[in-house]
Amino acid sequence: MTSDNQAVDARKAKQQPSNVDQSIIEQFVDALWLEKGLSDNTLSSYRRDLSLYACWLNERSTMLLGASRLDLMAYLNWRMRQRMKPSSTSRMLSCLRGFYRYFLRENRIDQDPTLEIESPKRGRPLPKTLTEAEVEALLAAPDINDPLDFRDRAMLEMLYASGLRVTELISLTLQQINLRQGVIRVMGKGDKERLVPLGDEARDWLLRYMKDVRPLLIGDSSSEVVFPSRRGQQMTRQTFWHRIKRHGLVAGVDKLPSPHVLRHAFATHLLNHGADLRVVQLLLGHSDLSTTQIYTHIAQHRLQSVHKQHHPRG
CATH class of the missing domain: 1.10.150.130 (Tyrosine recombinase, N-terminal domain)
Known part of the structure; x- marks a missing residue:
């Protein structure tokens, strides 16, 4: 709201x-x-x-x-x-x-009252994102000696490595992960399935978490959720948001991150490093390329900033 x-x-x-x-x-x-x-x-x-x-x-x-x-x-x-x-x-x-x-x-009305009514004009706001340094600080914020913080670290690594939506992450089950191949099978909006690769760093954190930490959190529960709450059940979006907010404060990140900010960072940083826009579209699970194109504006802002800073006539 x-x-x-x-x-x-x-x-x-x-x-x-x-x-x-x-x-x-x-x-x-x-x-x-x-x-x-x-x-x-x-x-x-x-x-x-x-x-x-x-x-x-x-x-x-x-x-x-x-x-x-x-x-x-x-x-x-x-x-x-x-x-x-x-x-x-x-x-x-x-x-x-x-x-x-x-x-x-359905023949319940004779005319559509919304015809010829235009939507209010609005600018296209750029998604909030984080710099690569801010992401590194956020990823390093959880205390990995604490099981819940270790879980959070693995979740943050997963978000940044895959660009998952927060709902996709918290509902992730064991059957959706193939650690040997380093990919996860995601069921996105509209029940559209996509395969998302994991980088080596995220895969290593996930392996350590699955071996040493998840058994402590799951206890006697038979839940298949990869990242359970302290009670061994699927956590809520609100719980994960509060966890990230706390880690953001520890990291000293000025823009307090939401789970979706890491999805934006995933897309923006890929484009900054030369990824093809259609590849980013597939990884994010966007059905329309125009939805993904907003990230090119962020990348252009970054390129202009670098040009101004380093070019002799910038």
Whole structure:
């Protein structure tokens, strides 16, 4: 949830859509899951956006499937007055377009109220990333004499070596790893499978972790999760975020890293060292090359900085 609409969303979250709208929202979310195999996090975002719009409509005695283009324009105007970010509104509009197109196909509505409504213009923000020195400091931060910190070190090495999404990392199972060949089989968004190689450094840390540390953490549990919590079960995204935040403070990293920042660093540093953009696309599991191309901007910034620093006429 973005900072610009936390207060508004908190107030709206206390309300609930009508039973009819709630049922319609769940029908749409179920259809998304069946047709596109979207992740739980994405489905939750869709459900939240639709619920907030439904609550706004209900206050005006209107239902989701009865909303008109004028209703939607009024809602967009209200969001603008609340100073919500264009990126948040753009995501919401994308959700509503899918929602109304679905029910138009199902013959539940006669027209799509999102037609001819443009998304708010927004800049394309560059992903936050870390320098190579900052990554090295972060990787060295965990105290490897502590089993949980040793686990964290192995996880950080894996993130930086493979560019995994944090959900892909915390849900990684033993069957997905082939240490002999040094590759992992990842099931990404939309249940798309990809093979990701591990570097020697990450492979060595993983071997040490699997041999000496994981048995201590797993105890009597039969869990197949590679990186269990202290209770021997799959850890949550929030737990891993707090662990990384703590290690970032120890490392003295100014930009406190999230798990996703290491994914950005993985892509950026590959490009800085001459990797082909399509190779990076495959490693990240992006279905569209345009999603990966944003990292070329970061690489260009780096090249310009090096040129300015070292070229005699920079």
